[in-house]
Amino acid sequence: MMSTLAPFLPTTLVIIGAFVLLLISTVRSIHLKSYLYITVVFLLLAFAVALPQFGTRSGVYVLPKVFGHTYLADDFATLFDLMFLGGGALTLLINAIYLRKRDYYNGEFFALFLFAIFGMMTLAHANDLVPAFISLELTSIAIYVLTGYHKNYRGSNEAMLKYLVLGSFAGAMFILGTAIFYGVAGTTVISELAAFIQIHGSEHLLALSTAGLFIMITILFKIGAVPFHSWLLDVYLGSPFPVTMFMASVLKVALFAIALRLYLILYVDTGLIGNQIISFLAILTLIGGSWLAISQSMLKRMLAGSSIVHGGYMLIALSSIGLGAHLAAPAIMFYLLSYFISSVGAFGILSYIAADSNRPLTYEDFKGMAHRRPYLSAMMAISMLSLSGFPSTIGFLGKFYIFMSAIESGQFALAGLGIFIAFVSVYYYFKLIAMMYFYPCEEETCEQHPFEIHVSTLLIGLMALITIWGGIGTSLIPWFPGADGIISIAKQAIGSLP
Amino acid sequence: MSSSLPSLIVLLPFFGAGVMGFVYLFVPAGRNLRRFYVAVGIGTPLLAALLGLIVVGEMLTLPASASIASPLYSWIAIGSFEIDVAFVVDRLSAVMLLVVTLVGSLIHIYAVGYMWDDQGFGKFFAYFNFFLGAMLLLVLANNPILLFIGWELVGLASYLLIGFYHHDTANITAANKAFLLNRVGDFGFVSGLGLLFALQKQSGFDFAAIFAGLGGIDTAMLSLIGLLLFVGAMGKSAQIPLYVWLPDAMAGPTPVSALIHAATMVTAGVYMVARFAPLYNRIPDVGLFIAGIGAASALLAALFASWQNDIKKILAYSTMSQLGYMLIAVGLGEYSNGIFHLAAHAFFKALLFMGAGAVIIALHHEQDIFKMGGLGSRLPAVRRTMLVATLAITGIPIFAGFFSKDAILSYAFASGHTTIWAIGVVVAFLTAYYMFRLYFVVFVAPNHRSSRSRQSPSLTSLPRSMVWPLFVLAAGSIFLGFWNLPEAYGGSTWFSHELHLADHEAHLRFAKEYILDGFNVLVALLGIAIAYRKFVRPSHPLNAPIHRIAWQRALANTLYIDTLYDRLIVRPLRGISNWQDRLIDPKIIDGSLRGLVTLYRGVATQSARLQNGNLRWYALTFLLGVSGISLYLLIAIGGAS
Amino acid sequence: MIEILETSLFALLALGVLTGGLMILLARRPATHAMGFFIALLSVAGLFALLHQSFLFFAQVLVSVGGVVIVTLIMILTVNLREADLPPEPHQTRWLIGAAVIIAPLSLLLYQTLTTLGDAFPPVSDTFGGTRSLGTLLFHDGVLPFEILSVLLLTAMVGAIIIGKKEQSYDRES
């Protein structure tokens, strides 16, 4: 019994955690720190439960008598579970200082956080478009609320409004696509759809393609692919830091979880979605994102713009799936991880610094940072290097896999464009490094802030270390696991899909 | 046969230079180091001269074609480019060795007196030894690469020495000019060498091997090689068009001028042509060209010299003129005559310069001859020796110059190059005129300085070390000619014989030769007479001539050649440089890049402006995407089905 | 007879749907919007009924019409929208036409896609769309979505409370 229920355990733990938090949030005397740690404990518990499950299953329907074929437990989903759980915990811990300085975050905030993660997990496990849609909506709604959580902050309201309107608008496309799938095949179970398409695909090519693309549009919207990106900058800017970070890193992972599943099972072999359309969108995304990122002065907006670009990179790999790139899907997963690690570092430092100030941070604010906060600056620099794909960081390997996939699939121009955009991105990332390191400190701000030993800062440091470790690999230290292993893990996860 | 002595001869001055340089730089000043410098600075050239004499003595016991080799080590060996640091003394280099070391030593000794009060005494001798060493390297090299190294180092040394008084920027400019023009020549020289190496088929690149393999190269290419090599000689020996550095090079201390003009640097070109005699013998046309350049340079320099007032510049142009003679000689293939004139010229030109230096020192660094005058009685030793030298250069019989110069002219006549001969005679006339102009104005004419400088100049007394080398050289200037007494005068041209060079043969009947020589002497006497008329018995008080006529002015300004170079080369180069700096790099290259960047950023900014925060716009862009995809589907799939 | 009745009923409902939609799209006053919304949702419910979706009909009437529309109405009343607070929309027609042009491909595609998928309604049993059959299905295939939906509703509720709550005491502007 235990073994059959085991796949549910992480999910269940998360939802239980959410309920617990909801319940205790009514108790006024509980300190914010307790909420935070309860949340993290639940996340880590779930993580601990999920971890041993990796590598054990592929394509197991859990409790088929109850759930039918809607809930799938496989390594693919487990790996994503792990990323959500770990990412969620990291996001919270890294933002601990930011949260601590703001007393309006209370139990509900963390409950919503857990709801969002719950939605992501079910999204990753869903083998049916309907629960996938509902999970997506669940996650989205939780994040809408999180975005607007800081109600007294006008930007937060505005961000939530925009996200909500556009998000629901885009969500309609998903369900429309699902409806068409249902109309064609009479089912919404992904694996059954795949089977149906194998046989009848050519008869209903237009309808199936339309359905597939409509679903993709919602996913692309959430990823922030051009031209569905317009919400992204404002929402990232208006959201509280932990939420921005969560959206940039974890939410993106979740969306690629469903995108990859759909792609690998449904689209690739059946040719529903022309690779050229994803390639085209990747081109738009890369160019548009870099245009946006390069013209920003606020760091959060720059990071938002750059996150569009990073989405574009993953679209490159996505478009390469099925064109002979043997590592395209693992490349996306690796890239997600690498982007997650580096952007968590970057956002984390921003939130750490912004914890004290109430202004949106600009490049100028980082002038002479290296003198005031040498360690944080170094970590920030490492994050920037990684984001720009500078070699010897994990970001480089991420890009390397992406470009290799593009080249393997014969999309040379796309790879070339990606490399060019990486070049452009060097400008806006290095601008920050330049700000931090080039300027001597001005007199009044010159006092050195001591390095605060705190879970936030330590984790940021850990991220920096992982960034470097992931980029350099292991050949110098035998028997130590290398970043290369991540690809093997991802490969195994992909392999667990039917 | 081989011997280590030649290597030792070359290395000694370098060693001296190194030691003195080190002491000068690193031993704290304040201690009186002059004695040390004197010991090393004079010791090494004297020792070299002594060793040189020994080697030459040994040499003379050998058959004429034999040589003394002195290999040191392998310099480089890549592919067939195998160059050894090896020295060789044969008859030709023996002459040069003696001239360089002997005259060089004398100049060194002279310089002790000349430079005694100078702050940079040690530095000067370090440079001086270095100069000598470089020249010896050039002379004794057994392969053209080593020769070229010496060739370049001589240029470097001249740069250092000409710019010795580096407080004055003009001196440095002169030094720069010297090195630059030399380098232009070197460019030709190295091109010639490169071409020669590329074309030759045998391995080994020493002289013997090269000459052995000349047959394998076709004449056109050989001519090109010969021309290119001669470009080097043009620079080094100050011939048209690369001569302009020579007069400016007078900026250095006078012993430097003496060394450059007499013993070392400028003779290198002549020596080189003689050294490559087997090559040039194959290409008589190039030889003729060389002779032509030599003749033209000789004439031009003589003209310039006649209108100069600066004592050292007059001598400088005279050097150029005499070098023209030598090049006529080597160009026409009478190598031994050229070398002989070289040797003789070394003596009397060194004497002239040292005399001039003595005058200059005595007059506290006054160089304008028209501000001198009547010095004969005050500096009798200098006057006498200068007279000897002047007579020698003028070509008055029994003096060395007579034999050496007339040999060249007779040969030119005999071999049928009458134009060159005629030019040579005109030059001889001019030489007589301007040399005696100098002599008369400085020593004989009464002190005709204007009233403002009437004060009787307190002449600095000359140290002994500056005087007695003059006598040695004077003796040389008188007697050297007898070493190569032509058969017409009962001699046996011993020198030319012993030199054993691949001379062309052309003989005149004695009678004809007497007539020619007599004519030459007459012409020279005419020149002296005119000078005497003009400057010793002047119709009006002597003053620095003011040139009113355009051609006179032009000649006094050396035909504005310097200006011409400035306009044609220096300014355009700077112009191009400025143009690169202001236009090409920033505007065209960077500008176009910046244009691209600006364009990109402009587009980026415009596109970011679409991000106007307006919800409807956002929805619209979203919808545009959806519509686009729909359109794509309609066309791509819908149309198909 | 029944067919004519059904057709005319369909026409009426379709008209209702479109009228409601157009009222929302074109009207300016919130009350009209609410009215249009009500008409549209009700007409959709009617269409459900025409499609033998009896349970769906009830659900629509209860939840959408009874719940959503009412809540919307309450909201409109609560905030007491003043005419002045309504946005001026100077170029509405232009936007409308422009947007219509832009979405034309989408509508066309949607219509073309949908119409390829079926020619005529097959006959169905009476129990089709009824509570029993739907309930069975729900407990067979729809457990997971149902569960997630419950969490979704909870989340939305919590969220709506959080968002809709009046100003909290902590008024730190940042």
Added chain:
Amino acid sequence: MTVNPDAYFAVATLLFSLGILGVISRRNLLVMYLSIELMLNAVNLILATFSRLHPDEGGTMIALFMIGVIAAEAALFLAVIVQIYRKKHTLDSDAFTELAQGKKL
């Protein structure tokens, strides 16, 4: 059966399009919200039609879930609109551009 499924689809498509038009062409946030609801209802109509067409109640079930989702979104929308109106006293969507203009917030 005389009413063709295509007629239902036509109504649904039109409703969906009207919804989109409402979101894009109007500045009133309330209209935007209502338009989105209309879109979702259009999808529901499509689902119901398909369900009837197959005939298979899966679609009905999805539509049922959709009603839940619609309700949830409606709750959130209304809360936001109330909140925003309380703050700014306007329902003009164009009034919310502060984030993009990089104003000090």
Added chain:
Amino acid sequence: MSVVLTWIVFLPMLFAGILGLFRVRHTVLRAGAMLSALLVLALTLLTVVQFDPQAEGMQFVRHLPWIFQYGITYYLGLDSLSLVILLVIALLMPLLYLYMWDNPTSGYWYNMLLLQTGVTGAVLALDMVLFYLFYETMLLPIFIMIGRYGHDWNHAHAMKILLFTVLGSMAMLFAILYLGYAHYNFYGNWSFAWHDLARLPLDPQTATWLAAGFLLAFAIKIPLLGFHTWMAAAYASAPTPALVILSAIMAKLGIYGLWRFGYGIFAKVLHLYEPILLALSLVGMLYYAIHAITQNDLRRMFAYSSGSHLSLIALGVVLANLYAWSGSLYLIATHALASAGIFLMIGLIHQRTDTVQIDALGGIASVAPRFAFFFTFFALSIAGVPGTGGFVAELLIIIGAFSVHPWLGAATATTMLAAMLFVFWMLQRTLFGAPAPSVATFADLSRRETVMLTPLVLLLLITGIAPSLFTPIFTPQVQEMLLQFIHAAGGAS
């Protein structure tokens, strides 16, 4: 023994890490840095001793798997080409530390340590991805050093060098990735090892495009004419140690890349680019020299001078015969020494007078004869005066050019004139003449500075006087490389 290269590469980084971890004081830091540099020098000399010039291929090879999925390896190795550059790096670093000895800014020291790892790694890496890694990473300390410790528009100039170089290396990255893929296509397994990629039977058109990627990277790094506008800017802004690295080592890495990878991998199609490269390097040689004439900033002037020499080196590489290649390799070393010397001395001028503008200087020779001697010596060795190593190298390249074609030879020989155009005028205005006000208190070289410069002088002299001491180390392998290149290039036609 094969570990030695790893140590050579990573020792400085290790030191940087350890020293940084303990946040040591300045005195400890500099001692540590110097120790690391000396250790690396010792190890390098050890490799030189152990190096077998006659052996074919790479030596001291370290080949470990790194990124399995794409067959990328940690692959270090050494042949004479890299040995020369390695030797230069190892020799220069202690001198640079000597230069920085009293500089208390610790960031400076760490950057230098990391920089050494970067450049050394790039020289020794034989896997293309690894090479790219080092090639790009070494830019970072330079970027920081120019931006942080530089002067004269240093921020903009740091960005400029960064963007130029990254643009080039990105193009190269694309080519590298494609090559790896092509290897997989042809042989069914992944490899990015240099020698594996070299034997790919690429079709000419693809190879031409890929070669363009590589050439762009190296053309920018060298920099060849047209790709050079970052050069003067970066040189003018860089602090002296970084400047020395830039000119003496990093630019040489461009040459190295062109040589090893351009000629190693694209032998077959390179003849298409030969006219362009030839023209660029020939014209560049003169262009830079002429450009240097009117420069008023000493650093800019010698930046262009460096450019001129690098063009000459590139020219030698393009000429592709034994003499030219030997000459280029020799010039890589000797120019590194000479330019290190001159830039160090310019740095000393800057320290003493706070300016490197020529018109603000003058008459240094009168106040500081030792300084003047060394300065003149380095200037002259840049001008390629005999007796210094530069002469030998230039001579070899000229001879190589003549072996190709007389006109080419004559054009190459103009290098004799190139440096003359500005060096002497510069000397005249800085060292000579009446002392300018700014040099009135100009201190002569201190003992430390003399110790710092003397090895350079001695090395330049030895390389000039007895090149035969050094040529046997690399000639056999250069010949071997040449044969391989000709063989590979011939296979196409």
